[in-house]
Amino acid sequence: METKNTVRPFGWRDKVAYALGDFGCNMSFSLKGTVQTFWLVFMAMETGLLSLLLALVQFWDAINDPIIGSMIDADRRAYKHGKFKTYIFIGACGLLVAGALVFIPAPNAEVWIKAMLFIVGYVIWDACYTTANVPYGSMLSLVTEDAGERSQLSTWRSLGSMFGNMIPMMILPMLIWEKVFDENGNPVINEETGVQVERLLGNRVFLAALIMGVLGFIAFIAMLKMIKVRVDENSVKTNGTEKFNVFKAFGNFFKNRAAMGATLAAMGMFMGMQSASTATTIMFATYFGQAAMSGVVQIIGFAPSLIFIPFIKKIVDKYGKKEAASYGAFAAVLGSLLMFVFPLIANKAIALGIYMVSLSIFGIGMGIYTCVCWAFMADAIDYNEWKTGKREEGTVYSLHSFFRKLAQGIGPSIVLLLMGALGYVSDLGTEGQSLQTATNMCWLVAGLYFFSGVVMYVGIKYVYNLDKATLEQMNKELAERKAAQA
Numbered sequence: 001m002e003t004k005n006t007v008r009p010f011g012w013r014d015k016v017a018y019a020l021g022d023f024g025c026n027m028s029f030s031l032k033g034t035v036q037t038f039w040l041v042f043m044a045m046e047t048g049l050l051s052l053l054l055a056l057v058q059f060w061d062a063i064n065d066p067i068i069g070s071m072i073d074a075d076r077r078a079y080k081h082g083k084f085k086t087y088i089f090i091g092a093c094g095l096l097v098a099g100a101l102v103f104i105p106a107p108n109a110e111v112w113i114k115a116m117l118f119i120v121g122y123v124i125w126d127a128c129y130t131t132a133n134v135p136y137g138s139m140l141s142l143v144t145e146d147a148g149e150r151s152q153l154s155t156w157r158s159l160g161s162m163f164g165n166m167i168p169m170m171i172l173p174m175l176i177w178e179k180v181f182d183e184n185g186n187p188v189i190n191e192e193t194g195v196q197v198e199r200l201l202g203n204r205v206f207l208a209a210l211i212m213g214v215l216g217f218i219a220f221i222a223m224l225k226m227i228k229v230r231v232d233e234n235s236v237k238t239n240g241t242e243k244f245n246v247f248k249a250f251g252n253f254f255k256n257r258a259a260m261g262a263t264l265a266a267m268g269m270f271m272g273m274q275s276a277s278t279a280t281t282i283m284f285a286t287y288f289g290q291a292a293m294s295g296v297v298q299i300i301g302f303a304p305s306l307i308f309i310p311f312i313k314k315i316v317d318k319y320g321k322k323e324a325a326s327y328g329a330f331a332a333v334l335g336s337l338l339m340f341v342f343p344l345i346a347n348k349a350i351a352l353g354i355y356m357v358s359l360s361i362f363g364i365g366m367g368i369y370t371c372v373c374w375a376f377m378a379d380a381i382d383y384n385e386w387k388t389g390k391r392e393e394g395t396v397y398s399l400h401s402f403f404r405k406l407a408q409g410i411g412p413s414i415v416l417l418l419m420g421a422l423g424y425v426s427d428l429g430t431e432g433q434s435l436q437t438a439t440n441m442c443w444l445v446a447g448l449y450f451f452s453g454v455v456m457y458v459g460i461k462y463v464y465n466l467d468k469a470t471l472e473q474m475n476k477e478l479a480e481r482k483a484a485q486a
Helices: 012-029 032-042 047-074 083-098 111-138 147-176 202-226 246-255 257-271 274-288 291-319 321-344 348-388 393-421 435-463 468-485
Strands: 177-179 198-200
Touching: 012 083, 012 111, 012 147, 012 202, 032 047, 032 111, 032 198, 032 202, 032 274, 032 393, 047 083, 047 111, 047 393, 083 111, 083 202, 111 348, 111 393, 147 177, 147 202, 147 291, 147 348, 177 291, 198 291, 246 257, 246 348, 246 393, 257 274, 257 348, 257 393, 257 435, 274 291, 274 348, 274 393, 274 435, 291 321, 291 348, 321 348, 321 435, 321 468, 348 393, 348 435, 348 468, 393 435
Parallel strands: none
Antiparallel strands: 177 198
16 A cells, blocks of 8 residues: 555656546547538538537637536545546546437437537536546646656657547548438439548438547556555645635636636637648538548648657757747648648649648648647646745636637537638538538638647747747746745
8 A cells, every 4th residue: 555655656657647648538529520520511500600509619619617626626525446537437427428418319300409408418517528528637636746757748649649649530421421322323413523522421420429538438447556646635725715616717728828828829720720721621522522531641640749859858858848849839830831732733643642741741741849838738737836836736727728629619610600701501401502502611621730830839929939949947946846835
């Protein structure tokens, strides 16, 4: 049995465990891009209505995060396995089935019934996801106090996130899309676009979500058994002897420049790149005629981002997290600029190749950022303590999550409206869209990636203020405070 003096040292077990945690989260989170596609294509919901409903549920999603985060911060009860692990376990149990609730296949239902199914399913799913994800993200700062070890945890979290996203991204489109043939076995071709028509199989989406819920639960349980919390969860009182005041905590967040910079970068990523998922799927279905293979193409494009994982600690030690991520974000901007070329190419094979090259350059830049982005937030939690004397892990992380989720709601909602304005007609599915609409999806995808890269660069380079020297000073002063209190 471990005692205070014989706690297992930080090591591989913790890193693998933390990666499994984000893999579990992404067995649910990676379905978000499929939500819009499912309701737009299979359920044939009009773009304006879906945009409104998505904005409503994501606004609640965003509010839900700081509520749960502040609740965790204020919770001083003694749990057998710790409060963070307890909340994660409760959320993981809910996610066993909650992810499938938003994919109940009912394409012939009345519009108001569809709207209710969407809202109720999404709210339940979101509540379960938030209950697991907020304490999981906050726990990084409690597994270790060492800055280098936190960077390693962030890298391994990114690794878990990559695999949690890449596996569904690659396999799911192959399972839920099928090419359409007539009664004689001949391919059904859209005469205007010249590509074979593809159909979304809604029933399979529902079953896939159930399977992913089970896989996510297994990953969460493995993480909870393997990881070790070394910092006392209640060692730093949220507001000293004062009663916890959530409004003051929120005010501190807006004064926390490190948290704001990291949050702006994340919002840029979600409002651009990840909000492009539905437009990208429609682009592959209508312009390239390869919806089933869209995931494989995306994986090939982002595969170069993996090259930084073995070297990220050396890169961070030499240049610093902010500095390295800034260079990465700049590379992402260059890749997104190149992406504007492929819609101009008439030969679709060449156009697809240019798209993949530009996506790879974007992915290389993203690779550096994603390896350290979660360490940004662990450092931002420390920055809050450095400046205010208050720890507030749950509140700082959950407010970061609040704005991320606002971006996740606002971004796709705006994209859906833009798709409607650019000619996409929901009643036609992917079968009857015009060539002009298909081409417009290409321009929309390129524009969204460019927006994403620019906002990420600004957030990291000009707002986030913990460069290598400042971070070393902060860690030194915090260590001195703790030593004086011991």
